[in-house]
Amino acid sequence: MLRKTRILGTGFYVPDRVVTNDDLAKMFDTSDEWIYQRTGIKERRFVDWPMEGTDMAKFAAEKALEDADIDVKQIQMIIYATLSPDYTFPGNAPFLQSKLGLQECPTLDVRNQCTGFVYAMSVADQYIKTGMYDYIMVVGQEIHSTCLEYANRGRDVTVLFGDGAGVAILGPDDRPGETGILSTHLHTNGDFAKDLWIEKVGTKYHPMITHKDIDEGFIYPKMHGKRVFIKAVEKLPEVIMEALDCNGYSVKDVDAFVFHQANLRINQFVASGLDIPDEKVYNNIEKYGNTTAATIPILFTEMKEMGLISDGKLVMVAAFGAGFTWASALIRW
Secondary structure (H helix, E strand, O other): OOOEEEEEEEEEEEEOEEEEHHHHHOOOOOOOHHHHHOOOEEEHHHHHOOHHHHHHHHHHHHHHHHHEEEEEOHHOOEEEEEOOHHHHHHHOOOOOHHHHOOOOOOOEEEHHHHHHHHHHHHHHHHHHHOOOOOEEEEEEOOOHHOOOOOHHHHHHHHHHOOOHHHHEEEEEEEOOOOOOOEEEEEEEEEHHHEEOOOOOOOOOEEEOOOOHHHHHOOOOEOOEEEEEEHHHHHHHHHHHHHHHHHHHOHHHHHEEEOOOOHHHHHHHHHHHHHOOOOOOOOOOHHHOEEEEEHHHHHHHHHHHHEEEEEEOOOEEEHHHHHHHHEEEEEEOO
16 A cells, blocks of 8 residues: 655755845846846845856755754665755765765756746655655755846846755654645656756757857857746646646635746736636745756745745646646645
8 A cells, every 4th residue: 555745844045145126136137126127036046156046056955954853863865956056966965975974875856947846745655655765955056147248148048947855754654534745746747948048058959058159149048038937837737737627626715826937928928817816825936936956845934934835735746848848746744
């Protein structure tokens, strides 16, 4: 018989350095009004050198372990989601493992960008349900600030992103009844992969990168913003309803909705289309921007602190991002 999986604790870390829309307006042609009206963002956090992504993840992990009342030595696996690893290889998970003193604990790196944390959580859920591992650390972390283009050419993407890390500790759920992670639902359509991507550096090219690539901006993220918006507002309601139908619930049964923080307008559009009351949705994109794989665990922690998420509540998680990928998870907290 399969076990159930519970989120035992969460924690997050964001850098101290606050970068406002007005700060960005000093670097290229934009304004606080232009950014806020289109994205809902007022400010974001950027790291200061020499902080690494795995440093942020370690801080978040320590908070999550404390929240879960789990000793770090009990962690049997680390699953780490990020699109911005500290090095090309290996991934970030081995470096975090070393910083936590968990030598020989297995690690897995996930490259699913904005849906990365939900995908990683789904993988951890399978390992725990089958009894292979008891306690798994799931990480979402990004450093965007060092790989954005601070110029007019890249401004539509640059204004969106911030740095941060979030961690959840997952373990077996022995509570009676229908509790824990009820189901996860994962999707991809690679036909749209080039609508949100970084073309270089990649092994498709020889040499992998040239001075011309740098000068022409191929090393920076590019986005077909209109197509991302259209597909996001189409697929997010679909994957939300997929999870609800799978478990026999309706939108009205959900106590809290946890949406990936890509664009406030997307989240408002989805919530309005599904008749979700404002009090059931919390967005923090205004102060952090899009922290990609870190958005969901950061939201978990803040929503718990606000009382929006607590034991027994039905929580819907949904994300959409590059790939295109989209995913949902329904959790009885």
